[in-house]
Amino acid sequence: MDFKSELDAIRDAGLYRRLRRMESASSRVVVVEGREMLMCASNNYLGLADEPLLQETAIEAIRQFGTGSGGSRLTTGNTALHEHLERELAEFKGTEAALLFNTGYMANLAALTTLVGSGDLILSDSLNHASLIDGARLSRADVQIYEHCNLTDLEKKLAVARGLKTSESAESAESAECISDSRIRSRKGGLYDRILIVTDGVFSMDGDIAPLPGICDLAERYGADVMVDDAHATGVLGSKGAGTADHFNCQTRVAVQMGTLSKALGAEGGYIAGSRDMVEYLINRARPFIYSTAMSPAGIGAVLAALQIVKNEPVRRSHLLVRAKRLRHQLLAADFEVLPSDTPILGIVLGEADHAVQFARELEAVGVFAPAIRPPTVPAGTSRIRLTLTASHTDADMDSIVKAFQQARTNLAEGGA
Numbered sequence: 001m002d003f004k005s006e007l008d009a010i011r012d013a014g015l016y017r018r019l020r021r022m023e024s025a026s027s028r029v030v031v032v033e034g035r036e037m038l039m040c041a042s043n044n045y046l047g048l049a050d051e052p053l054l055q056e057t058a059i060e061a062i063r064q065f066g067t068g069s070g071g072s073r074l075t076t077g078n079t080a081l082h083e084h085l086e087r088e089l090a091e092f093k094g095t096e097a098a099l100l101f102n103t104g105y106m107a108n109l110a111a112l113t114t115l116v117g118s119g120d121l122i123l124s125d126s127l128n129h130a131s132l133i134d135g136a137r138l139s140r141a142d143v144q145i146y147e148h149c150n151l152t153d154l155e156k157k158l159a160v161a162r163g164l165k166t167s168e169s170a171e172s173a174e175s176a177e178c179i180s181d182s183r184i185r186s187r188k189g190g191l192y193d194r195i196l197i198v199t200d201g202v203f204s205m206d207g208d209i210a211p212l213p214g215i216c217d218l219a220e221r222y223g224a225d226v227m228v229d230d231a232h233a234t235g236v237l238g239s240k241g242a243g244t245a246d247h248f249n250c251q252t253r254v255a256v257q258m259g260t261l262s263k264a265l266g267a268e269g270g271y272i273a274g275s276r277d278m279v280e281y282l283i284n285r286a287r288p289f290i291y292s293t294a295m296s297p298a299g300i301g302a303v304l305a306a307l308q309i310v311k312n313e314p315v316r317r318s319h320l321l322v323r324a325k326r327l328r329h330q331l332l333a334a335d336f337e338v339l340p341s342d343t344p345i346l347g348i349v350l351g352e353a354d355h356a357v358q359f360a361r362e363l364e365a366v367g368v369f370a371p372a373i374r375p376p377t378v379p380a381g382t383s384r385i386r387l388t389l390t391a392s393h394t395d396a397d398m399d400s401i402v403k404a405f406q407q408a409r410t411n412l413a414e415g416g417a
């Protein structure tokens with residue numbers, strides 16, 4: 001294969017990606033390739049990735065359980081530590097049970113390839129994360145994409161899938177017969193056995209929140225189930241920081257709650273939380289769980305401490321959300337196009353990929369690290385800077401960010417004139 005010309009084509013389209021080298025921990029200030037910069041793009045929302053308590057519990061976990069787990073969970077890799085964290089996660093998410101995976105990506109692949117299959121339908125939000133898209137593709141279920149956060153479009157697709165004309169009333173949908181099984185609810189009638197509505201809780205590149213109560217209403221009306229990817233909401237949203245379902249107080253209406261340990265919880269790994277039967281089914285059937293070595297002890301130790309901090313220090317997330325709101329207002333006041341959201345993710349849309357890359361370079365020149373986000377991660381023409389705040393950022397940092405944005409805009413306008 002001619003990789004060189006493939007790479008040239010990627011370069012020509014302004015989509016070439018290269019690795020950037022961090023030479024320090026993921027903190028508020030980082031050393032990137034020899035230069036100190038203000039980190040404005042990490043998912044370390046609560047500032048826990050370099051928190052001393054997490055380091056201590058990680059080291060303690062290594063002392064007790066070693067550096068590697070030595071096998072998959074079903075062979076030799078299941079420790080008391082794994083089970084302890086799963087109990088804690090289930091309690092945190094308000095579910096009967098939870099199951100760990102090595103990454104959030106694997107958790108999504110596992111859930112979608114195991115809980116639905118041929119004869120089923122996945123209804124997926126158009127801006128869902130790549131891991132949900134990949135899981136849906138691998139699942140063998142039919143997949144339909146509904147317009148981003150659009151409940152009307154979602155309902156239309158549900159009605160068609162249930163064999164109803166879109167004009168037929170929801171009442172007829174309600175009268176269809178429901179049955180239950182050990183995985184997720186199923187319903188006789190219509191074109192599909194099971195329908196699973198899949199959505200990010202907080203959309204990773206836009207920062208907006210899925211209309212979860214409306215999605216649950218539709219799911220209940222049409223005999224579907226709901227899966228939420230809470231990678232960006234875990235530790236950030238909700239009265240106890242437990243994510244989108246906690247934020248909307250609808251934990252019991254969501255069959256599958258997925259999350260990561262790699263963002264606000266400061267380590268790495270993923271989990272699926274839900275009913276005890278669903279978790280047992282995943283243990284028995286989910287290939288990414290069965291055929292991969294169990295998570296190593298260090299990360300588990302760190303997350304056990306992170307969950308305590310989430311519980312005991314709600315001020316971290318309240319400060320984070322207040323600061324994000326303030327930064328959004330500052331950027332809007334400075335005439336930047338900031339996507340609407342109530343989370344620490346701020347998408348500043350710049351248009352073409354080249355322009356976003358140049359903008360990121362200008363930001364870097366004044367010490368602000370926030371790489372450009374381009375297709376295929378976001379739709380063509382919406383390349384952007386994705387700013388993320390963490391609990392460690394200060395008010396002065398936000399002033400610096402706004403100043404850097406203004407400077408970058410001026411420099412690029414002058415350069416282009």
Ligand SMILES: Cc1ncc(COP(=O)(O)O)c(C=O)c1O
Nearest residue numbers: 103104105129131204231260262
């Ligand atoms: C919405 C969403 N889901 C899943 C993942 C995958 O999680 P992880 O990084 O833990 O594999 C990510 C992270 O990139 C994400 O943003």
